[in-house]
Amino acid sequence: MALRIGKYIIGVNRGLLSPGTDETAKLEKVSSSMSSISKKNKLRRHFRRFWCLYLIANVIFLSIFLPVFFLVAIPAIAQLVVNKSDLRIVNAEVMHPTAETVRMTLEAKVNLKLALGVRLDPVVFYTFVRSAGYKNAYAGIKIPGQTIKGNYSLGVMDQLTPILNVTSWETFVSQAVLQKETALSLYGATTGYLGVLKNHFVLDKDVTMPGEFAGFSVANSTFLLPAEDDGSNLVANITLPNPSVLSFEVGTITLDLKSGHTDLVIGKATVKGVTLRPGNNTFPLTGVIDIGTMIGNLTEVLSSQGPAIRRGALSLTAVTRSIVSNGTLIPYYTKALASLPLVANVSIGDVLRNSLAHLGSSETMSERDEKRKRGPVQLDGPVGYGDLYSQVASLKHNRHVQKIFEDEDPKRRDAMIDSLARYYAAL
Template identity: 30%
Template sequence: MASKFQETSHFERDSPPGSIHGAGGDAPARNSDDGSSVDHVQEKPAAAVPLTKRQKVKRHCGRFKWWYLGVGLIILIILLPLIFTKIIPAITQDIVNSQKLPIKTGVLQVVSPTQLYVTLETELDTPLAATLDPATLFVYNKDTADYSPFINITLPKIHANHKTPVTVTNQTVSVTNHTELVKWFDRIFDQPETDLTVKGKATVRLGALHMQSNIDKTIKISSLNGLDGFSIASLRLIYPAMEDGTNIKGTLNLPNAGIITLGLGNLTFDLFSGDIKLGYIDIYDVTLPHGNNTRAFTGQLYLNELVPNLGAILDSQSKALADGNIQLRTTGNATRVNGVRIPYIEEVLNNKNLIATVPVIKLVSDVISSFSGNNVSLSELLGDTVGNSTFIEGLLGHWNSTSTNTNGTALPMKLGRSTPHGSRTIKAPATKSLLKMGLKLALAKL
């Protein structure tokens, strides 16, 4: 009986449980579908929220930060020396090379045979702020095979930031190569544009950094262009001559097409007609800024030698006289500052020929006015018809003159007819006659 009871009790475990109050048989049975549904919801995991790119990068860096730090240190150890010794100096040198250094204006003033005063205005244009320590620039001719600077200029300390003016004021420089300076001044005189080539080293400071940069620059500057436009504006005879022999005075135009003002001291020029020396003129305290420059002169005309050489003088003027002009050739003789001669200027000017073309009418008028006591023109002295065909035809029809050949023999010559009535062109025979008349009037007063 006991065993049966135990077996029955064993199988009763599968029967529905009773209530806690012992009324197990009355409790409703739980639906099996509801139980399985509840178990399924509780076991399903929640959906993960996706990371943003920034979060991914942050997580990645966090995982590998020590690797990156080590690689970064290695790169810095390699690159820092390159940055400070190669890259920054190369950038600085490139900025220096890009500087045009245009010459805005300047002055070259002769002081002595071995010195000059120099004033220059230029500018720097830098993309960033920088400081340049004082630097010496050596000026040389780049086409000379051997590097041979002839002067040097010291730049002041410069704080550059974008466009920055740079001025060298009244700096005394020494001539270090006479031959090369003469060569450069010769180009200043002859050419419309001249090279100014400089070389040197500059210390450039960018904050606490500083590095050396090389300067090697050729700058174009406008120059004298052969004193194109040189002319004698007026010429007067002085009677009686002064004690030192001075017997002429006048004004001339010395044009400077360049931007550099030249201070050349006292200049002496010889006057020639062809190859015959007529005299000389002195021009004092010659300073030539840009543009036309009217300068007074005094001098001596060799009147005692003028008449014996009159035939040769007129022959040398035949082409100019055909156009009613006379040409005077001037060439340098001496250059002095404070009574001391300046060889590097003389060697340039003494090899140059400056041609001044003067109308014969003006020249004769100036000669006659020298003795009239006032500025009377030739037309006032000879009447209202001077210079036109009526006067010239009368002159050619009634005035016989002589021409002197090279051996001094006087040959009779009948002056030819002039151009048709109404023409104002004065031909060679008429201009020779006018020139002779003016000279005779002047010499008669001496």
């Protein structure tokens, strides 16, 4: 009977009820907390038991890491800072040259890109040609110890500097003169101090500068009649450009003057007191034109001057023969500039105009010349030429011109002067 009653009870077949959600979360939290406390206790017990081993391990690690950090990492960082720094040449001067020494001024701007100052020991910066290497440096510039910070200027003023390697120095000067760009290579090893940290580092940099002394020109050319006491019969102003930041004191340059692009030397010239500073440099030139050589080689002269004459000019090539400073031959400048032919086109009209003006102002003219100077020249020239023709044609009667052509047949002399007069009048 009881069994029958039981089967009619609601929920008799559902089994045991599961615990509620809140009770489950509470049980899990208590279990996790007990587990965490248990892990912490285990770690405490572990460290209390093996602290000595951990201490020894840390000491061993630091004894390895710290020397590596201070001896390898910091110097490497310092060297990287130097390698990444900006170096710019602001001013460089090479003065008072001799065969063995120069007086050098070098001013550079260096930006280490560090907020902290770096104290440097004295250092010698070697200047060299990259292809030759710093062991073949041509000069060593002594920089005193100093502290640099941020964008800093350092350098030397008027320091007597021996030329350590003449071949390298000649190469550098030639590159500066002939190439569009040249590199001033610097090498120096020193010790720097960043606070109490001492580091050894090397500066090895190339500073690129514009070069190629192109653009030589001649202006105000005047043929002197009569010649000066020293034989000079040519004066002019020459312009030598210097696109670099370097200033060179050169000295006195002696030049061979050649006709056009030939090897025919028709005279020589001298330029005194040459110092090439950045920009255009203009100097007076005095020279001797060998009229006899020009007449004796007239065919070659006219052949070499043909294209220039059609443009109303004379083509002259000046080649350095020697450079002397304070009475001493400077071989490295002579060699470098001798490899740079200076080509200029001189206006024929300007030469004749300046020469006639000089002749007209001369106080050494003959009485016959003096009369021409005071009054108009009465010579009948070809129709249409007028006074310009007469001015040049009158040179036939000038005793200084006659002296120049004393070895020539008078008819040939007069024909050449008449041709020159017609050319001048037609300009």
